[in-house]
Amino acid sequence: MIEVINLTKKFGDFTAVEDANLTINYGSFIGLLGPNGAGKTTLIKMLIGLLKPTKGEVFIEGQKMNRHNNDIKSKIGIIPQHTNLDKELTVYENLVFAARLFKIKKKDHGIKIEKLLHFMELEKSRDKQASQLSGGMQRKLMIAKALINEPEIIFLDEPTVGVDINGRRKIWDILKAMRSMGKTILLTTHYIEEADYLCDEVCFIDQGRIFENDTPAILKERLGEYTVEYFDENLKTNYKYFDTRADAIVFSKSIENFTYTIRDTTLEDVFYNFTNRKVM
Ligand SMILES: Nc1ncnc2c1ncn2[C@@H]1O[C@H](COP(=O)(O)OP(=O)(O)OP(=O)(O)O)[C@@H](O)[C@H]1O
Ligand SMILES: [Mg+2]
Structure with a gap:
């Protein structure tokens, strides 16, 4: 339904989005997850034809996207990052x-x-x-x-920024309802739990690059579903990932002198493991 091919955007010498490739199937809910400045808004603006790519193409239902394609534009709904009220x-x-x-x-x-x-x-x-x-x-x-x-495809750029937790949950319910109505949804967020709770598929983006793209469950499974987090003698927090709770417990015996917790792995861990930084 949406095909993104080698999409790149440069502002002068600075590359905001580099070689993004993505396929979004009909009826799926995709989350573009990344920290401030990762390139989320730039990417979404190219998808909706608001920004001309430096390189690469976007096809929506087989048609090439550009700002003059009114046929496609009539099928999409856009909720921008900043207010348009x-x-x-x-x-x-x-x-x-x-x-x-x-x-x-x-x-x-x-x-x-x-x-x-x-x-x-x-x-x-x-x-x-x-x-x-x-x-x-x-x-x-x-x-x-x-x-x-009544668009078929909905793009939302950080739909819950600055919204309190009650408001956020209401918006999540609305998005889930839209998903169950068969809409195709792409949202950007830097809230881990938002992507985890809502999305069928999560794309991690950092410094303009999409570096991981899969279901939240598979992303966590690949890293190891159990995390041992411990604070070592150098006053540093360490993370170790394990496929089973039993393995995590065995490991925790070897660090009994430190403060540690055994917990479920989160998408934050997946991001941290790749980038050595937190999303927020
Ligand atoms: N028009 C522009 N000219 C120059 N640089 C830009 C322009 N728009 C964005 N950038 C830069 O591109 C990078 C990506 O910006 P973008 O707004 O896409 O990030 P983002 O992931 O949406 O961040 P946020 O979470 O803060 O909304 C940033 O470093 C930003 O400063
Ligand atoms: Mg943004």
Whole structure:
């Protein structure tokens, strides 16, 4: 459904994304996971035709993506990293504005907007100015705007940044519901637990390169499902990975003098193992 081939973006001498290759199948939920400055926004902007690649191509449903391809653009919904709401307008008016942008017939506005307000649990806030909404509610309104056109493919750039834990869980539920409706979803995040909880497949990106790409379960399994984390005599935290809890316990006997824990391996461990750095 989406094919990304050798996608590269340079800004002057600086390479923000280098040779990204990715296949996204119909109906799957992909997470692009990486720290600040990894190249997530740059990559997503090339996917949606907002930024011209220096090299490489993006095909969506077999058609080459570029900013003038209105046929593809009508099939995708975009929730950018920074707000795209009109803060002076109400929730309802923001949605009318989005409906007009997509040239949806005026007689259909009412029913589509009501459906979205209901789906997003924004009914009670319909007459509030966007500027009066909490961060989480603003994100939900941004998602509602992107869904007005009933897109098949949805791109979200850090949809839960600055949202408290309750708001984040609500947004996660909405994304899960969209997934179960058969939508194809790509999101970027630097929250490990977000990628782990939501995504069928996780792509790790760091310094412009995609260096791992698989299901969360396989990524963790490959490293070893059990982690022994211990604090050594050099005041350094060490990590060792094991396939079985029994092996982890055997190892822990050899470091009994140190403070240690045995725990499940996380995607953070996978990232750390490759880069020697944490995602956040
Ligand atoms: N227009 C630009 N001109 C020059 N450099 C840029 C431009 N846009 C992005 N960059 C650089 O490219 C790198 C990747 O940026 P990008 O915004 O894609 O990262 P990100 O993974 O989305 O980070 P964040 O988590 O902070 O949103 C950064 O070093 C950034 O400074
Ligand atoms: Mg970004």
